Amino acid sequence: MILNSLLVLMGLGFTAATILAVASKILHVKEDPRIAQVEDVLPGVNCGGCGYAGCNGAANAVVEGKSGANVCVIGGIETAQAVGAVMGLEVLDMELELAFRDCTGGQRAEELFNYEGAGNCRAQALLYGGAKTCPEGCLGLGTCEAVCPFDAIHMGPEGLPVVDPLACRACRKCVEACPRGVLSIVSMSAKLLHLEEVNDCLAPCQQKCPANINIPRYIEAAKNGDYAGAVNIIRERNPLLLVCGRVCPRPCELDCRRTHVDEAVGINMIKRFVADWEMNNNLRLHIPCAKETGRKIAVIGGGPAGLSCANFLRRLGHSPTIIEAMPELGGQLRYGIPEYRLPKKDLAWEIQGILDLGIDVRLNQKLGTNFTINDLEEEGFEAFFMGIGAWASGTMRIDGEEAQGVISGTEFLTGIGLGQTPNIGDNVIVVGGGNTAIDAARTSIRLGCDVTLLYRRTRAEMPANIEEIEGAADEGVKFIFLSAPTKVIMDDKGKATHLECISMELGEPDDSGRRRPVPIEGTEERYPADTIISAIGQKPQLSCFYTEGEEQCNIDFTRWRTIDAHPQTLQTSIPMVFAGGDAVSGPDSVISAVGAGRIAARSIHYLLTIGKIPLADNTLRRLIPYTLFKDVDGCKNKTRTPMPHNCSGDDRISTFKEIEGCLTEEELQHETSRCLRCGLICYDRDIPLENVFTNRVGEKVE
Known part of the structure; x- marks a missing residue:
């Protein structure tokens, strides 16, 4: 009985084996040998960063024409060249890509509740979006570290992921694992092309900067002595850092959170220091460019x-x-x-x-x-x-404006810039309240003139930088406020001799939001003038767009x-x-x-x-309301570094030598230490977060 059973089983096994052997011959599919060849030159880590099921899936995709020689996102140009050699495919130059962490909060971040669940960011995010008050902040449980197949991410001492640029292979595993979008894969070009969005980690100073420079990052680099790094961070948004370090009106400092403690951080002074450091050392730091397009x-x-x-x-x-x-x-x-x-x-x-x-x-x-x-x-x-x-300069629109000795602010300053020394006499009147008017007045002072600046509103309404106004006053420029020109008085040769003006009073606000100046009848007064400089507005010269003989313009x-x-x-x-x-x-x-x-x-x-211009739906267009605080808790007073000056007193008005100087390294260290390293909500405190009461903890962030 047992023998019969064994014979039956053996017979069934032999029959099945015969069927399978015949089927393998009939149904045999020959594998393209190039698949194995391509797979052999791939790294073999099966990370899936290419979007296919491991390296075998990537090799199949290349052989089937679904992907190119650059299929591997971690292998670099060498791997792409090897794949291209096997397949006879063109290899595209690839920019280096790295994982980038946007959040700066970490342990500084305020929490909505005490989370005691699974130690996984995705699990925590399922509970009310996560414990952090900031809607974009890192949850800090290290899921990105756990999924990285290259040991390129580690949780740092501040509770934030730190990326090792030498180990990172841009496989995107960390990006896929992060529930808050804190990590992204970026290249140099991607950084240059990025438009700041409301879900980026943007401190108020960066939001306010018209160029969206990452101010906290470059200040931190400067603080750590990495001046080259600071320069490179600024250059991602501003190639004119030497210039802006001298003439920027510093809108970033207006919304610096430090103003709720004492004074704004000297952001522009720090920028000037690192820019001057590069120039004074004649370094010409390398500026990377993408592959030539020929466009x-x-x-x-x-x-x-x-x-x-x-x-x-x-x-x-x-x-x-x-x-x-x-x-x-x-x-x-x-x-x-x-x-x-x-x-x-x-x-x-x-x-x-x-x-x-x-x-x-x-x-x-x-x-x-x-x-x-x-x-x-x-x-x-x-x-x-x-x-x-x-x-093109605006006109005063008054009688006698065509007189000899009446010039525009742009004409006057352009002449100086071209190296021409104008003969403007002893008495100069400048009409206007902007930076051009102030520049014209201070330049005239340096030419040895007695200068009066006329403005139709009050000093508080002047659009010029406050430091420039104060500098002009210090140098001897006289100001007449609430006064507007009505007529240029000239001699029989057509030369200006006086400027007639009328007193003004402020009425209702105009389109600019400033109160409209209204003339007061019967208050006319004349001031002697050899030269009258009109600096009351500029506009583009649009005549260049019109073709001769045509009245219409296509633009x-x-x-x-x-x-x-x-x-x-x-x-x-x-x-x-x-x-x-x-x-x-x-x-x-x-x-x-x-x-x-x-x-x-x-x-x-x-x-x-690509033939079109992509727009982001959440592009930053205004300051993010919940990032603007009325107070800053847990910070001690720390005096702002005064602006250094190269010359003062009579030296200032006897020469065109640069007035403002640069911080010393000691002053730089002090000023960078004042920065709170702000994010959307987070900032540095002088006392532990658990000892600080703040009404922001527990707020619903919208």
Whole structure:
């Protein structure tokens, strides 16, 4: 019985084996040997970063034509070349990508509740979105560290993931594991192209900066003695750090949280220190650029907007050419800002660093006179940026304005910038309240004149930087407020001799939000003047867009006679023409022009490479309300470092030598120590968080 059973089983086994042998011959599928060859040159870690099921899945995808030689995201160019050699495929140059952690909170972060569940970020996120008050903050349980197959992420002492750039292979495992989107994979180009969003970890100072510089990061780098790192962080958003370190109005400092304790951190002084450190040591730090694309872009105008746009286009791999109407690059930086604020040798050094990236320049070439857009198209230029500035001066619209001795502020300062020494006599009256008016007044003082500045509102309403107003007063400029010009009095030769003015009083607010000045009848008064400098507004010179004999222009303008450009892309009514800076906004700050240049470069890059300009739905357009505090708990007073000065007293008005100086290393250490390293909500405290009562803990963040 047992023997019969064994024989039956043996018979069944033999039959099955025979069937399988026959089936394997009939149904045999020959595997392409290249799959094994490709798999052999892949790293073999089966990380899945390529999007396929391990290295075998990636090899199959390459052989089947579903992916290219660059399939492996961790192997680098060497692996791509090996795959390409097996398959005969083109290998694309790849930019280095690394995991980047956005959050700066960690153990400083306030918590909504005490979490005692599973030690996994994704598990905690299922409970009310996580324990952290900040809606974008790292939960700190190290899930990213656990999933990284390359041991490239470790939880640091501050309770935040720290990425090892030498070990990271950009496999994206950490990105997929993070429930808060704290980690991302970025390249140099991705950083340059990124538009700040409301879910980024943005301190109030960074939100307020028109160029969106990561201010807390560069201050921390400077504090740690990494001056080169600080310079590189700033250059991700601003190629004119030497310039802005001297002339920026510092809007970032207005919303510095430190103001709730004592005074704002000297953000711009720190920027100037690291910028001067690079220049004074003649280092010319390496500035990386992406692979050449061969796309030609004309940047018309070599001021701050044009220089910024050309810089970022070049770093993205394109071939920009700056076309400038003046003898030298710089725009108002060179021809509008006096030497005592911005030494021309420093400006030249910074511009040369931008040009050294490989940017072509054409000087003394004016749009509409020496060339047209059509001419440039025939040369092979594919896109255009208009950074032509605002060089046309507003008029006082009074009788006698045509008199000899009446000039505009831009005309006066441009002449000085060109090295001309004007004969303006002994008595100078400057009309206006902006930085151009102040610059004209302080320049006239240095030419030995008696200077009076006339402004139709009060000192509190002057749009000029407060430090410039105070500097002018210290140097002897006399101010007459609530007074407006009504007539220029001239002699029989047509030369101005006096300026007649009328007293004003402030009425209801106008469109700018400032109270409108109203004349007081019967209060006219005359002031002697050899020269009257009108500095009451600037606008773009739009005549360059009109072809001779034509009354129509293809590009649209606003009712304020500026170029009409899309607020997010800076694209004009002509799809391949973009514009930014003062030509679009009207007179504004250098840092605003720099920010516009980068936005335009981003738009041009995307239009030329993918045919459209992507917009983020949550792009930062205004300050994030829940990041603006009324108080800052747990911080002690620490006095702000005074601005150093190179000269004072009579020396200031007898020379055009630069006035403001640079911090010492000791002063830098003090000033950087004042920074609270803010994030959206988090900041450094002088006492432990558990000992601080704050009404922000437990708030619902919307």
